[in-house]
Amino acid sequence: MLSKSWLASVALSLSFVAAAQTxxxxxxxxxxxxxxxxxxxxxxxxxxxxxxxxxxxxxxxxxxxxxxxxxxxxxxxxxxxxxxxxxxxxxxxxxxxxxxxxxxxxxxxxxxxxxxxxxxxxxxxxxxxxxxxxxxxxxxxxxxxxxxxxxxxxxxxxxxxxxxxxxxxWAKTQFTSVPVDKRKVITSHDAFGYFAAHYQLKFLAPQGMSTEGEASAKEVASLVRQIKREKIKAVFLENMSNPKLLEQLSKEAGVTPGATLYADALSAPGQPGATYLQMARHNVTALVTGLQQN
The missing domain is CATH 3.40.50.1980 (Nitrogenase molybdenum iron protein domain)
Structure with missing residues (x-):
């Protein structure tokens, strides 16, 4: 017959295993x-x-x-x-x-x-x-x-x-296909500064660092003129931003937005930016495609 003390020690051991697996x-x-x-x-x-x-x-x-x-x-x-x-x-x-x-x-x-x-x-x-x-x-x-x-x-x-x-x-290799003077991108807000510095791109955005700020009509008009003057075709919406502002800017500048970029959030599962690695590869691929049209 099994002793109570032995059963108690087994139960205690099992509780430790369960705790370790939680x-x-x-x-x-x-x-x-x-x-x-x-x-x-x-x-x-x-x-x-x-x-x-x-x-x-x-x-x-x-x-x-x-x-x-x-x-x-x-x-x-x-x-x-x-x-x-x-x-x-x-x-x-x-x-x-x-x-x-x-x-x-x-x-x-x-x-x-x-x-x-x-x-x-x-x-x-x-x-x-x-x-x-x-x-x-x-x-x-x-x-x-x-x-x-x-x-x-x-x-x-x-x-x-x-x-x-x-x-x-891989990303550095992808961007070598785009001349440095053509590496200009328009996005919703200023979220790609580290990316831009690392890969030698220039990002322009109607909003600043935070999406809370509102771009003025003067700032939007200035950006539209720059897009036309520098013939920038690489315009991208972000997955977590209100698209209205950039859609308005794109319409006034006569350009068509490219694929959605993932800036401050991943996508839902099954979408192109469901993990950090997937997000980064999607962004690089989309950016290179857009930059090649500049």
Whole structure:
């Protein structure tokens, strides 16, 4: 007959196994970070993005359910660089005391002028070389939270870094087909500064760094004149922006918008930008096609 103490020890062992297999709940500020956490964490994490696919983090307004998601998390991952000004207040109101990580830590911030002020550009993920920092920071945070999975996180992040380097090399090769003086693009808002600097492109946008701002009629008219003067055909809508402004600009300038670019959010599953790698390859391919028409 089995002793009660033996049965109790087996039950305790099984409870430890079950606990070890329970995915770590992680909340990220937006969809791109959710993908990176999933890549690094694999089955050991369960990820919830507050701002989902095709949604705009610039105009996001947290709901009570978002505070609840944070409170139930073991790790909160943010972009930083001023991208989520609402996040600090949300974490505080939720009473969250758990671990957190700023994914962009280590990235050299890009500065930009907007309305006569110098601000920090938060869209650092648009340069694949910067995403290496994101991935390593996420791996470190998960390893500290879950030492038993550290080897898994490190292996996953190392494999992904290799994929990012392959992506970067491929993208550079793609843009060599376009003369530097033809590398001019019109997009909805100024989200591609890191991308532009890395691949030697020039992006022009009627809106500034945030989609919250409204472009004036004077700014739109000036951009229309520039499009006509420089014969820019590469005009692109973004998946999380209101298309009306750019559609108006395209009509006045006499150009047809190209494929949708993914700027601040991934696409829904099954669409061209469902993961960071897919998003980046789609954007590069679409941009090269558009630039070749300039």
């Amino acid at each position: 995915p770590i709940p992680v909340t990220t500020s937006f969809s791109i970070l959710a993908d990176l956490v999933h890549v690094v964490g694999g089955d050991r994490v369960a990820v919830t993005p507050l701002v989902g696919p095709d949604e705009d983090a610039h105009v996001f307004e947290p709901k009570p359910a978002d505070a609840k998601a944070i409170l139930q998390s073991k790790l909160v991952v943010t972009n930083g660089l001023g991208f989520e000004p609402w996040m600090g207040k949300l974490v505080k109101s939720a009473g969250y005391k758990g671990a957190s990580v700023i994914a962009s830590t280590g990235v050299v911030p890009r500065k930009m002028d907007e309305d006569g002020h110098t601000i920090t550009d938060p869209h650092a993920w648009q340069n694949p070389a910067n995403v290496i920092f994101y991935v390593n920071n996420i791996s470190k945070a998960l390893s500290q939270l879950d030492p038993a999975g550290a080897a898994t996180y490190q292996a996953n992040s190392a494999a992904y870094v290799a994929e990012l380097q392959t992506l970067d090399a």
